[in-house]
Amino acid sequence: MEALHDAVALHADGGALVGQVHEGWDVFGVPHGGYLLALAGNAVLTATGAPDLFTITTHYLRKARHEPVRFHVTRVGGSRRFTTVTATAVQGEDVVLSVMASVGDRTAFEGPAWRRSDPWSPDAAGLTPRAGTPEMERVTGGGAFRTPEVSARAGERLQVDTLGFAGGVPDGTGEIRAVAETLPADQLGALVACDVTPPAAWNALGAQGWVPTVELTAHVRARTGTGPLAVAVESRHIGDGFLDEDAVVHDAHGRLMVQSRQLARWTA
Amino acid sequence: MEALHDAVALHADGGALVGQVHEGWDVFGVPHGGYLLALAGNAVLTATGAPDLFTITTHYLRKARHEPVRFHVTRVGGSRRFTTVTATAVQGEDVVLSVMASVGDRTAFEGPAWRRSDPWSPDAAGLTPRAGTPEMERVTGGGAFRTPEVSARAGERLQVDTLGFAGGVPDGTGEIRAVAETLPADQLGALVACDVTPPAAWNALGAQGWVPTVELTAHVRARTGTGPLAVAVESRHIGDGFLDEDAVVHDAHGRLMVQSRQLARWTA
Numbered sequence: 271m272e273a274l275h276d277a278v279a280l281h282a283d284g285g286a287l288v289g290q291v292h293e294g295w296d297v298f299g300v301p302h303g304g305y306l307l308a309l310a311g312n313a314v315l316t317a318t319g320a321p322d323l324f325t326i327t328t329h330y331l332r333k334a335r336h337e338p339v340r341f342h343v344t345r346v347g348g349s350r351r352f353t354t355v356t357a358t359a360v361q362g363e364d365v366v367l368s369v370m371a372s373v374g375d376r377t378a379f380e381g382p383a384w385r386r387s388d389p390w391s392p393d394a395a396g397l398t399p400r401a402g403t404p405e406m407e408r409v410t411g412g413g414a415f416r417t418p419e420v421s422a423r424a425g426e427r428l429q430v431d432t433l434g435f436a437g438g439v440p441d442g443t444g445e446i447r448a449v450a451e452t453l454p455a456d457q458l459g460a461l462v463a464c465d466v467t468p469p470a471a472w473n474a475l476g477a478q479g480w481v482p483t484v485e486l487t488a489h490v491r492a493r494t495g496t497g498p499l500a501v502a503v504e505s506r507h508i509g510d511g512f513l514d515e516d517a518v519v520h521d522a523h524g525r526l527m528v529q530s531r532q533l534a535r536w537t538a
Numbered sequence: 539m540e541a542l543h544d545a546v547a548l549h550a551d552g553g554a555l556v557g558q559v560h561e562g563w564d565v566f567g568v569p570h571g572g573y574l575l576a577l578a579g580n581a582v583l584t585a586t587g588a589p590d591l592f593t594i595t596t597h598y599l600r601k602a603r604h605e606p607v608r609f610h611v612t613r614v615g616g617s618r619r620f621t622t623v624t625a626t627a628v629q630g631e632d633v634v635l636s637v638m639a640s641v642g643d644r645t646a647f648e649g650p651a652w653r654r655s656d657p658w659s660p661d662a663a664g665l666t667p668r669a670g671t672p673e674m675e676r677v678t679g680g681g682a683f684r685t686p687e688v689s690a691r692a693g694e695r696l697q698v699d700t701l702g703f704a705g706g707v708p709d710g711t712g713e714i715r716a717v718a719e720t721l722p723a724d725q726l727g728a729l730v731a732c733d734v735t736p737p738a739a740w741n742a743l744g745a746q747g748w749v750p751t752v753e754l755t756a757h758v759r760a761r762t763g764t765g766p767l768a769v770a771v772e773s774r775h776i777g778d779g780f781l782d783e784d785a786v787v788h789d790a791h792g793r794l795m796v797q798s799r800q801l802a803r804w805t806a
Binding site: 324325327329331332346347348349352354356358364365368370372376379380381382383384385386443444471474475484485487489491492504505506507508509510511512514526529531533535536537538 | 592593595597599600614615616617620622624626632633636638640644647648649650651652653654711712739742743752753755757759760772773774775776777778779780782794797799801803804805806
Protein backbone atom coordinates (compact mmCIF):
# COMPACT_ATOMS: atom_id res chain seq x y z
CA MET A 271 0.00 0.00 0.00
CA GLU A 272 1.32 3.38 -0.95
CA ALA A 273 2.62 5.28 2.05
CA LEU A 274 1.36 8.73 2.90
CA HIS A 275 4.80 10.24 2.48
CA ASP A 276 4.90 9.09 -1.15
CA ALA A 277 1.42 10.50 -1.71
CA VAL A 278 2.44 13.97 -0.47
CA ALA A 279 5.80 14.11 -2.28
CA LEU A 280 6.66 17.42 -3.95
CA HIS A 281 9.25 18.69 -6.38
CA ALA A 282 10.31 22.24 -7.14
CA ASP A 283 9.25 23.72 -10.46
CA GLY A 284 10.18 27.37 -10.85
CA GLY A 285 8.85 29.16 -7.81
CA ALA A 286 6.23 26.50 -7.13
CA LEU A 287 6.14 23.08 -5.46
CA VAL A 288 4.38 20.49 -7.55
CA GLY A 289 2.74 17.34 -6.29
CA GLN A 290 0.02 14.97 -7.34
CA VAL A 291 -3.39 14.43 -5.77
CA HIS A 292 -3.17 10.65 -5.58
CA GLU A 293 -6.01 8.24 -5.98
CA GLY A 294 -6.88 6.14 -2.99
CA TRP A 295 -6.79 9.05 -0.56
CA ASP A 296 -10.37 10.00 -1.22
CA VAL A 297 -13.96 9.67 -0.11
CA PHE A 298 -15.84 7.89 -2.87
CA GLY A 299 -13.72 9.60 -5.51
CA VAL A 300 -13.46 13.03 -3.90
CA PRO A 301 -9.94 13.79 -2.59
CA HIS A 302 -9.94 13.77 1.20
CA GLY A 303 -9.65 17.01 3.18
CA GLY A 304 -7.14 15.65 5.68
CA TYR A 305 -4.95 14.27 2.92
CA LEU A 306 -5.03 17.65 1.15
CA LEU A 307 -4.15 19.27 4.48
CA ALA A 308 -1.13 16.95 4.79
CA LEU A 309 -0.12 17.85 1.23
CA ALA A 310 -0.39 21.54 2.09
CA GLY A 311 1.53 21.00 5.33
CA ASN A 312 4.32 19.29 3.45
CA ALA A 313 4.42 22.17 0.96
CA VAL A 314 4.76 24.69 3.79
CA LEU A 315 7.51 22.69 5.53
CA THR A 316 9.37 22.17 2.25
CA ALA A 317 9.16 25.82 1.21
CA THR A 318 10.26 27.19 4.58
CA GLY A 319 12.73 24.50 5.59
CA ALA A 320 11.20 24.54 9.08
CA PRO A 321 10.88 21.22 10.91
CA ASP A 322 7.58 21.95 12.66
CA LEU A 323 4.12 23.15 11.82
CA PHE A 324 2.61 24.99 14.78
CA THR A 325 -0.73 25.90 13.26
CA ILE A 326 -2.11 25.48 9.76
CA THR A 327 -5.42 26.67 8.35
CA THR A 328 -6.86 25.48 5.05
CA HIS A 329 -9.93 26.86 3.29
CA TYR A 330 -11.41 24.40 0.80
CA LEU A 331 -12.48 26.49 -2.19
CA ARG A 332 -13.13 23.83 -4.81
CA LYS A 333 -13.16 20.05 -5.05
CA ALA A 334 -9.68 18.81 -5.84
CA ARG A 335 -9.12 16.42 -8.75
CA HIS A 336 -6.73 13.48 -9.16
CA GLU A 337 -4.28 15.62 -11.09
CA PRO A 338 -1.05 17.52 -10.45
CA VAL A 339 -1.30 20.33 -7.92
CA ARG A 340 0.92 23.42 -7.71
CA PHE A 341 1.62 25.04 -4.35
CA HIS A 342 2.70 28.67 -4.28
CA VAL A 343 4.03 29.49 -0.81
CA THR A 344 4.61 33.14 0.18
CA ARG A 345 6.33 34.34 3.32
CA VAL A 346 4.20 36.95 5.11
CA GLY A 347 6.46 37.74 8.03
CA GLY A 348 7.73 36.42 11.26
CA SER A 349 9.98 36.83 14.22
CA ARG A 350 12.93 35.07 15.76
CA ARG A 351 11.11 31.77 16.30
CA PHE A 352 8.06 31.96 14.02
CA THR A 353 7.62 32.19 10.28
CA THR A 354 4.15 32.82 8.86
CA VAL A 355 3.24 31.95 5.29
CA THR A 356 0.26 31.89 3.00
CA ALA A 357 -0.09 29.34 0.22
CA THR A 358 -2.43 28.42 -2.57
CA ALA A 359 -2.93 25.00 -4.13
CA VAL A 360 -3.78 25.37 -7.79
CA GLN A 361 -5.05 22.79 -10.29
CA GLY A 362 -5.33 24.13 -13.83
CA GLU A 363 -6.94 27.55 -13.42
CA ASP A 364 -8.62 26.72 -10.13
CA VAL A 365 -7.45 27.73 -6.67
CA VAL A 366 -8.41 24.60 -4.74
CA LEU A 367 -6.98 25.46 -1.31
CA SER A 368 -6.08 28.67 0.47
CA VAL A 369 -3.60 28.03 3.28
CA MET A 370 -2.03 29.97 6.15
CA ALA A 371 0.49 28.53 8.57
CA SER A 372 3.03 29.43 11.22
CA VAL A 373 6.08 27.20 11.47
CA GLY A 374 9.39 26.96 13.30
CA ASP A 375 11.41 24.60 15.46
CA ARG A 376 9.51 23.35 18.50
CA THR A 377 12.68 22.29 20.28
CA ALA A 378 13.20 26.03 20.91
CA PHE A 379 10.19 26.01 23.26
CA GLU A 380 9.54 24.46 26.62
CA GLY A 381 7.07 24.77 29.45
CA PRO A 382 5.01 22.95 32.05
CA ALA A 383 2.44 20.28 31.20
CA TRP A 384 -1.22 20.36 32.23
CA ARG A 385 -4.22 18.57 30.80
CA ARG A 386 -7.84 19.28 31.56
CA SER A 387 -9.53 16.46 33.41
CA ASP A 388 -12.76 15.93 31.55
CA PRO A 389 -14.44 13.23 29.48
CA TRP A 390 -12.64 14.57 26.43
CA SER A 391 -9.28 13.78 27.98
CA PRO A 392 -7.62 10.78 26.40
CA ASP A 393 -6.79 9.14 29.70
CA ALA A 394 -10.31 9.36 30.98
CA ALA A 395 -11.97 8.20 27.82
CA GLY A 396 -9.64 5.48 26.60
CA LEU A 397 -8.56 7.37 23.51
CA THR A 398 -5.30 5.45 23.25
CA PRO A 399 -6.32 1.96 22.22
CA ARG A 400 -3.70 -0.46 21.04
CA ALA A 401 -4.12 -2.55 17.94
CA GLY A 402 -6.62 -5.29 18.60
CA THR A 403 -8.55 -3.52 21.31
CA PRO A 404 -11.81 -5.44 21.15
CA GLU A 405 -14.18 -2.49 21.34
CA MET A 406 -12.86 -1.25 18.02
CA GLU A 407 -14.06 -2.85 14.83
CA ARG A 408 -13.25 -2.42 11.23
CA VAL A 409 -16.12 -0.98 9.29
CA THR A 410 -16.41 -2.85 6.04
CA GLY A 411 -18.51 -2.43 2.97
CA GLY A 412 -22.18 -3.22 2.80
CA GLY A 413 -25.03 -2.16 4.96
CA ALA A 414 -25.75 1.46 5.64
CA PHE A 415 -22.13 2.55 5.67
CA ARG A 416 -19.42 1.99 3.07
CA THR A 417 -15.74 2.46 3.81
CA PRO A 418 -14.18 5.42 2.03
CA GLU A 419 -10.87 4.80 0.28
CA VAL A 420 -8.98 7.07 2.70
CA SER A 421 -10.29 5.08 5.67
CA ALA A 422 -8.88 1.91 4.19
CA ARG A 423 -5.52 3.62 3.56
CA ALA A 424 -5.48 4.89 7.15
CA GLY A 425 -6.29 1.48 8.59
CA GLU A 426 -9.21 3.10 10.33
CA ARG A 427 -11.13 1.18 12.95
CA LEU A 428 -14.14 2.83 14.54
CA GLN A 429 -15.12 2.35 18.17
CA VAL A 430 -18.34 0.34 18.10
CA ASP A 431 -20.09 2.34 20.79
CA THR A 432 -19.83 5.42 18.56
CA LEU A 433 -21.23 3.65 15.51
CA GLY A 434 -24.96 4.05 15.95
CA PHE A 435 -25.22 6.18 12.83
CA ALA A 436 -23.96 3.29 10.68
CA GLY A 437 -27.01 1.25 11.62
CA GLY A 438 -29.37 4.15 11.12
CA VAL A 439 -29.67 4.99 14.82
CA PRO A 440 -27.43 7.95 15.74
CA ASP A 441 -26.15 7.82 19.29
CA GLY A 442 -27.16 11.43 19.84
CA THR A 443 -23.68 12.25 21.08
CA GLY A 444 -22.25 14.01 18.05
CA GLU A 445 -19.10 12.01 18.72
CA ILE A 446 -17.02 9.36 16.93
CA ARG A 447 -13.80 7.67 18.03
CA ALA A 448 -11.35 5.65 15.99
CA VAL A 449 -7.81 4.44 15.57
CA ALA A 450 -5.82 4.87 12.37
CA GLU A 451 -3.46 1.92 12.33
CA THR A 452 -1.54 2.51 9.14
CA LEU A 453 -0.99 6.26 9.15
CA PRO A 454 2.51 7.42 10.06
CA ALA A 455 2.63 8.66 13.66
CA ASP A 456 4.05 12.03 12.70
CA GLN A 457 2.67 15.50 12.06
CA LEU A 458 1.56 14.75 8.47
CA GLY A 459 -0.11 11.49 9.48
CA ALA A 460 -1.88 13.29 12.31
CA LEU A 461 -3.17 15.90 9.85
CA VAL A 462 -4.83 13.13 7.84
CA ALA A 463 -6.12 11.50 11.02
CA CYS A 464 -7.87 14.62 12.32
CA ASP A 465 -10.29 14.47 9.40
CA VAL A 466 -10.42 10.74 8.76
CA THR A 467 -13.56 9.63 10.58
CA PRO A 468 -17.08 9.95 9.24
CA PRO A 469 -18.65 13.27 10.24
CA ALA A 470 -19.29 13.29 13.99
CA ALA A 471 -22.53 15.08 13.21
CA TRP A 472 -23.82 11.83 11.72
CA ASN A 473 -23.99 10.59 15.31
CA ALA A 474 -26.28 13.51 16.06
CA LEU A 475 -28.61 13.97 13.10
CA GLY A 476 -27.98 10.75 11.18
CA ALA A 477 -25.80 9.72 8.25
CA GLN A 478 -27.12 11.82 5.42
CA GLY A 479 -25.62 14.03 2.78
CA TRP A 480 -22.16 15.50 2.41
CA VAL A 481 -20.55 17.51 5.18
CA PRO A 482 -18.06 19.53 3.13
CA THR A 483 -15.36 21.37 5.04
CA VAL A 484 -15.26 25.14 4.61
CA GLU A 485 -12.16 25.67 6.76
CA LEU A 486 -10.01 23.45 8.95
CA THR A 487 -7.38 24.65 11.41
CA ALA A 488 -4.98 22.19 13.01
CA HIS A 489 -2.67 22.95 15.91
CA VAL A 490 0.25 20.56 15.64
CA ARG A 491 1.51 19.82 19.15
CA ALA A 492 4.22 17.21 18.49
CA ARG A 493 6.56 16.36 15.64
CA THR A 494 6.45 12.57 16.00
CA GLY A 495 4.85 9.92 18.16
CA THR A 496 4.24 6.20 18.43
CA GLY A 497 1.51 4.59 16.37
CA PRO A 498 -1.27 3.80 16.08
CA LEU A 499 -2.92 7.20 16.18
CA ALA A 500 -6.16 7.57 18.13
CA VAL A 501 -8.78 10.05 16.94
CA ALA A 502 -11.71 11.52 18.87
CA VAL A 503 -14.10 13.78 16.99
CA GLU A 504 -17.09 15.76 18.19
CA SER A 505 -19.53 18.34 16.92
CA ARG A 506 -21.19 20.72 19.33
CA HIS A 507 -23.34 23.11 17.37
CA ILE A 508 -25.24 22.39 14.17
CA GLY A 509 -27.44 25.16 12.85
CA ASP A 510 -28.35 27.37 9.91
CA GLY A 511 -26.50 25.07 7.50
CA PHE A 512 -23.17 25.09 9.35
CA LEU A 513 -21.49 23.00 12.03
CA ASP A 514 -18.26 22.74 13.96
CA GLU A 515 -16.19 19.56 14.25
CA ASP A 516 -13.34 19.24 16.74
CA ALA A 517 -10.79 16.44 16.64
CA VAL A 518 -7.94 15.46 18.91
CA VAL A 519 -5.29 13.04 17.68
CA HIS A 520 -3.12 11.25 20.24
CA ASP A 521 -0.36 8.74 19.80
CA ALA A 522 -0.39 5.30 21.43
CA HIS A 523 1.16 6.72 24.61
CA GLY A 524 -1.45 9.45 24.97
CA ARG A 525 0.77 12.18 23.57
CA LEU A 526 -1.24 14.95 21.94
CA MET A 527 -0.29 15.20 18.27
CA VAL A 528 -2.97 17.47 16.77
CA GLN A 529 -5.99 19.45 17.87
CA SER A 530 -8.16 20.49 14.97
CA ARG A 531 -11.41 22.29 14.40
CA GLN A 532 -13.31 22.67 11.19
CA LEU A 533 -16.26 24.69 10.02
CA ALA A 534 -18.34 22.55 7.70
CA ARG A 535 -21.67 22.74 5.94
CA TRP A 536 -24.66 20.52 6.68
CA THR A 537 -26.20 19.93 3.29
CA ALA A 538 -28.91 17.36 4.04
CA MET B 539 -17.07 55.72 26.19
CA GLU B 540 -15.93 55.20 22.62
CA ALA B 541 -17.94 52.51 20.89
CA LEU B 542 -16.28 49.53 19.26
CA HIS B 543 -17.61 50.50 15.86
CA ASP B 544 -15.80 53.84 16.05
CA ALA B 545 -12.61 52.08 17.15
CA VAL B 546 -12.64 49.76 14.10
CA ALA B 547 -13.59 52.43 11.54
CA LEU B 548 -11.68 52.32 8.24
CA HIS B 549 -11.27 54.53 5.22
CA ALA B 550 -10.00 53.68 1.76
CA ASP B 551 -6.57 54.94 0.81
CA GLY B 552 -5.41 53.73 -2.59
CA GLY B 553 -5.77 49.96 -2.56
CA ALA B 554 -5.62 49.77 1.22
CA LEU B 555 -8.05 50.27 4.09
CA VAL B 556 -6.63 52.46 6.82
CA GLY B 557 -7.70 52.48 10.45
CA GLN B 558 -6.25 53.38 13.80
CA VAL B 559 -5.30 51.07 16.64
CA HIS B 560 -7.12 53.00 19.35
CA GLU B 561 -6.02 53.39 22.92
CA GLY B 562 -8.26 51.89 25.55
CA TRP B 563 -8.68 48.60 23.71
CA ASP B 564 -5.55 47.12 25.19
CA VAL B 565 -4.11 45.00 27.93
CA PHE B 566 -1.85 47.20 30.02
CA GLY B 567 -0.80 49.17 26.95
CA VAL B 568 -0.61 46.27 24.47
CA PRO B 569 -3.39 46.33 21.85
CA HIS B 570 -5.85 43.51 22.50
CA GLY B 571 -5.96 40.46 20.23
CA GLY B 572 -9.76 40.34 20.05
CA TYR B 573 -9.95 44.03 19.21
CA LEU B 574 -7.36 43.56 16.45
CA LEU B 575 -9.41 40.58 15.22
CA ALA B 576 -12.49 42.80 15.05
CA LEU B 577 -10.50 45.42 13.14
CA ALA B 578 -9.35 42.73 10.71
CA GLY B 579 -12.89 41.39 10.41
CA ASN B 580 -14.18 44.83 9.58
CA ALA B 581 -11.46 45.24 6.95
CA VAL B 582 -12.47 41.95 5.33
CA LEU B 583 -16.17 42.82 5.32
CA THR B 584 -15.48 46.32 3.97
CA ALA B 585 -13.17 45.11 1.21
CA THR B 586 -15.49 42.32 0.04
CA GLY B 587 -18.84 43.99 0.61
CA ALA B 588 -20.08 40.74 2.16
CA PRO B 589 -22.43 40.98 5.13
CA ASP B 590 -21.13 37.94 7.02
CA LEU B 591 -17.86 36.51 8.22
CA PHE B 592 -18.04 32.71 8.30
CA THR B 593 -14.53 31.99 9.53
CA ILE B 594 -11.56 34.25 10.16
CA THR B 595 -8.02 33.32 11.16
CA THR B 596 -5.46 35.80 12.42
CA HIS B 597 -1.78 35.12 13.07
CA TYR B 598 -0.25 37.67 15.46
CA LEU B 599 3.22 38.36 14.09
CA ARG B 600 4.25 41.45 16.08
CA LYS B 601 2.85 43.58 18.86
CA ALA B 602 0.62 46.27 17.40
CA ARG B 603 1.12 49.90 18.35
CA HIS B 604 -1.36 52.74 18.94
CA GLU B 605 -0.81 54.06 15.45
CA PRO B 606 -2.51 53.94 12.05
CA VAL B 607 -2.82 50.46 10.54
CA ARG B 608 -3.11 49.63 6.84
CA PHE B 609 -5.05 46.54 5.74
CA HIS B 610 -4.28 45.04 2.34
CA VAL B 611 -7.05 42.58 1.46
CA THR B 612 -6.56 40.16 -1.47
CA ARG B 613 -9.20 37.91 -2.97
CA VAL B 614 -7.90 34.33 -3.25
CA GLY B 615 -10.91 32.70 -4.84
CA GLY B 616 -14.35 31.49 -4.13
CA SER B 617 -17.54 30.00 -5.37
CA ARG B 618 -21.15 31.00 -5.70
CA ARG B 619 -21.69 31.53 -1.97
CA PHE B 620 -18.19 31.90 -0.53
CA THR B 621 -15.39 34.38 -1.04
CA THR B 622 -11.98 33.68 0.49
CA VAL B 623 -9.45 36.41 1.13
CA THR B 624 -6.08 36.93 2.73
CA ALA B 625 -5.11 40.17 4.37
CA THR B 626 -2.21 41.79 6.12
CA ALA B 627 -2.28 44.53 8.74
CA VAL B 628 0.77 46.72 8.39
CA GLN B 629 2.14 49.41 10.71
CA GLY B 630 5.15 51.24 9.31
CA GLU B 631 7.34 48.49 7.87
CA ASP B 632 5.95 45.76 10.12
CA VAL B 633 3.38 43.13 9.19
CA VAL B 634 1.47 42.94 12.46
CA LEU B 635 -1.31 40.52 11.46
CA SER B 636 -1.70 37.88 8.78
CA VAL B 637 -5.37 37.15 8.12
CA MET B 638 -7.42 34.63 6.15
CA ALA B 639 -11.21 34.62 6.00
CA SER B 640 -14.17 33.21 4.13
CA VAL B 641 -17.21 35.45 3.87
CA GLY B 642 -20.64 35.56 2.22
CA ASP B 643 -24.30 36.03 3.05
CA ARG B 644 -25.57 33.63 5.69
CA THR B 645 -29.18 34.16 4.74
CA ALA B 646 -28.38 31.96 1.71
CA PHE B 647 -27.96 28.97 4.07
CA GLU B 648 -30.34 27.01 6.20
CA GLY B 649 -30.45 23.72 8.03
CA PRO B 650 -31.56 21.86 11.15
CA ALA B 651 -30.45 22.83 14.66
CA TRP B 652 -28.70 20.54 17.15
CA ARG B 653 -26.62 21.29 20.17
CA ARG B 654 -24.49 18.85 22.10
CA SER B 655 -25.77 18.22 25.59
CA ASP B 656 -22.70 18.56 27.75
CA PRO B 657 -21.43 20.83 30.52
CA TRP B 658 -20.05 23.15 27.87
CA SER B 659 -23.53 23.82 26.54
CA PRO B 660 -24.81 27.26 27.47
CA ASP B 661 -28.14 25.99 28.70
CA ALA B 662 -26.58 23.47 31.02
CA ALA B 663 -23.98 25.79 32.41
CA GLY B 664 -25.84 29.05 32.73
CA LEU B 665 -23.75 30.85 30.16
CA THR B 666 -26.46 33.37 29.41
CA PRO B 667 -26.64 35.52 32.52
CA ARG B 668 -28.57 38.75 32.43
CA ALA B 669 -27.16 42.00 33.72
CA GLY B 670 -27.04 41.91 37.47
CA THR B 671 -26.81 38.15 37.85
CA PRO B 672 -25.37 37.92 41.34
CA GLU B 673 -22.79 35.23 40.65
CA MET B 674 -20.97 37.56 38.31
CA GLU B 675 -18.83 40.31 39.77
CA ARG B 676 -16.83 43.12 38.38
CA VAL B 677 -13.12 42.64 38.85
CA THR B 678 -11.62 45.93 39.85
CA GLY B 679 -8.13 47.18 40.36
CA GLY B 680 -5.94 46.19 43.26
CA GLY B 681 -5.13 42.82 44.69
CA ALA B 682 -3.59 40.10 42.58
CA PHE B 683 -5.48 41.01 39.45
CA ARG B 684 -5.77 44.36 37.72
CA THR B 685 -8.44 45.08 35.13
CA PRO B 686 -7.08 45.51 31.60
CA GLU B 687 -8.34 48.50 29.66
CA VAL B 688 -10.17 46.30 27.15
CA SER B 689 -12.08 44.56 29.95
CA ALA B 690 -13.34 47.92 31.18
CA ARG B 691 -14.39 48.88 27.65
CA ALA B 692 -16.20 45.55 27.26
CA GLY B 693 -18.01 45.93 30.57
CA GLU B 694 -16.59 42.58 31.50
CA ARG B 695 -17.83 40.86 34.64
CA LEU B 696 -16.24 37.55 35.58
CA GLN B 697 -18.14 34.70 37.16
CA VAL B 698 -16.89 34.48 40.74
CA ASP B 699 -16.66 30.70 40.82
CA THR B 700 -14.09 30.86 38.00
CA LEU B 701 -11.96 33.49 39.71
CA GLY B 702 -9.68 31.40 41.88
CA PHE B 703 -6.63 32.50 39.96
CA ALA B 704 -7.24 36.14 40.91
CA GLY B 705 -6.73 35.26 44.57
CA GLY B 706 -3.69 33.14 43.84
CA VAL B 707 -5.56 29.81 44.03
CA PRO B 708 -6.36 28.51 40.52
CA ASP B 709 -9.53 26.45 40.39
CA GLY B 710 -7.73 23.73 38.45
CA THR B 711 -10.43 23.82 35.79
CA GLY B 712 -8.67 25.76 33.06
CA GLU B 713 -11.94 27.60 32.62
CA ILE B 714 -13.23 31.16 32.98
CA ARG B 715 -16.69 32.57 32.34
CA ALA B 716 -17.80 36.14 31.93
CA VAL B 717 -20.31 38.55 30.48
CA ALA B 718 -19.36 41.53 28.35
CA GLU B 719 -22.08 44.08 29.04
CA THR B 720 -21.01 46.96 26.83
CA LEU B 721 -19.82 45.22 23.66
CA PRO B 722 -22.18 45.36 20.70
CA ALA B 723 -24.06 42.07 20.30
CA ASP B 724 -22.96 41.62 16.71
CA GLN B 725 -20.23 39.73 14.90
CA LEU B 726 -17.53 42.34 15.57
CA GLY B 727 -18.43 42.58 19.24
CA ALA B 728 -18.37 38.81 19.52
CA LEU B 729 -14.88 38.75 17.99
CA VAL B 730 -13.66 41.01 20.80
CA ALA B 731 -15.56 38.95 23.37
CA CYS B 732 -13.98 35.62 22.39
CA ASP B 733 -10.59 36.89 23.57
CA VAL B 734 -11.64 39.28 26.35
CA THR B 735 -11.24 37.20 29.50
CA PRO B 736 -7.98 36.58 31.30
CA PRO B 737 -6.26 33.44 29.99
CA ALA B 738 -8.26 30.36 31.00
CA ALA B 739 -4.91 28.68 31.64
CA TRP B 740 -4.48 30.97 34.65
CA ASN B 741 -7.20 28.88 36.28
CA ALA B 742 -5.00 25.83 35.69
CA LEU B 743 -1.41 26.85 36.37
CA GLY B 744 -1.90 30.22 38.04
CA ALA B 745 -1.84 33.85 36.91
CA GLN B 746 1.71 34.32 35.75
CA GLY B 747 3.37 35.75 32.68
CA TRP B 748 1.97 36.68 29.31
CA VAL B 749 -0.02 34.22 27.21
CA PRO B 750 0.53 35.71 23.75
CA THR B 751 -1.68 34.46 20.95
CA VAL B 752 0.09 32.84 18.01
CA GLU B 753 -3.08 32.24 15.98
CA LEU B 754 -6.78 32.65 16.61
CA THR B 755 -9.56 31.27 14.43
CA ALA B 756 -13.16 32.34 14.98
CA HIS B 757 -16.21 30.75 13.43
CA VAL B 758 -18.90 33.39 13.28
CA ARG B 759 -22.28 31.70 13.59
CA ALA B 760 -24.66 34.68 13.70
CA ARG B 761 -24.71 38.22 12.35
CA THR B 762 -26.42 39.88 15.30
CA GLY B 763 -27.88 38.96 18.68
CA THR B 764 -29.18 40.46 21.88
CA GLY B 765 -26.76 41.71 24.52
CA PRO B 766 -25.13 41.19 26.84
CA LEU B 767 -22.72 38.67 25.37
CA ALA B 768 -21.72 35.68 27.50
CA VAL B 769 -18.25 34.19 27.14
CA ALA B 770 -17.00 30.78 28.25
CA VAL B 771 -13.33 30.01 27.79
CA GLU B 772 -11.35 26.85 28.46
CA SER B 773 -7.90 25.45 27.89
CA ARG B 774 -7.40 21.72 27.57
CA HIS B 775 -3.76 21.04 26.85
CA ILE B 776 -0.78 23.03 28.09
CA GLY B 777 2.63 21.66 27.23
CA ASP B 778 6.01 22.34 25.68
CA GLY B 779 5.42 26.08 25.79
CA PHE B 780 2.11 26.07 23.93
CA LEU B 781 -1.55 25.86 24.87
CA ASP B 782 -4.99 25.90 23.30
CA GLU B 783 -7.82 28.17 24.38
CA ASP B 784 -11.39 27.67 23.19
CA ALA B 785 -14.12 30.25 23.62
CA VAL B 786 -17.83 30.26 22.90
CA VAL B 787 -19.75 33.51 22.80
CA HIS B 788 -23.54 33.44 23.15
CA ASP B 789 -26.05 36.21 23.18
CA ALA B 790 -28.50 36.77 26.04
CA HIS B 791 -30.98 34.31 24.51
CA GLY B 792 -28.40 31.51 24.21
CA ARG B 793 -27.79 32.07 20.52
CA LEU B 794 -24.31 31.01 19.48
CA MET B 795 -22.46 34.01 18.07
CA VAL B 796 -18.83 32.84 17.84
CA GLN B 797 -16.78 29.73 18.49
CA SER B 798 -13.08 30.46 18.63
CA ARG B 799 -9.87 28.61 19.30
CA GLN B 800 -6.42 30.03 19.71
CA LEU B 801 -2.93 28.62 19.90
CA ALA B 802 -0.98 30.62 22.44
CA ARG B 803 2.38 30.47 24.16
CA TRP B 804 2.90 29.82 27.86
CA THR B 805 5.83 32.04 28.73
CA ALA B 806 6.03 31.74 32.51
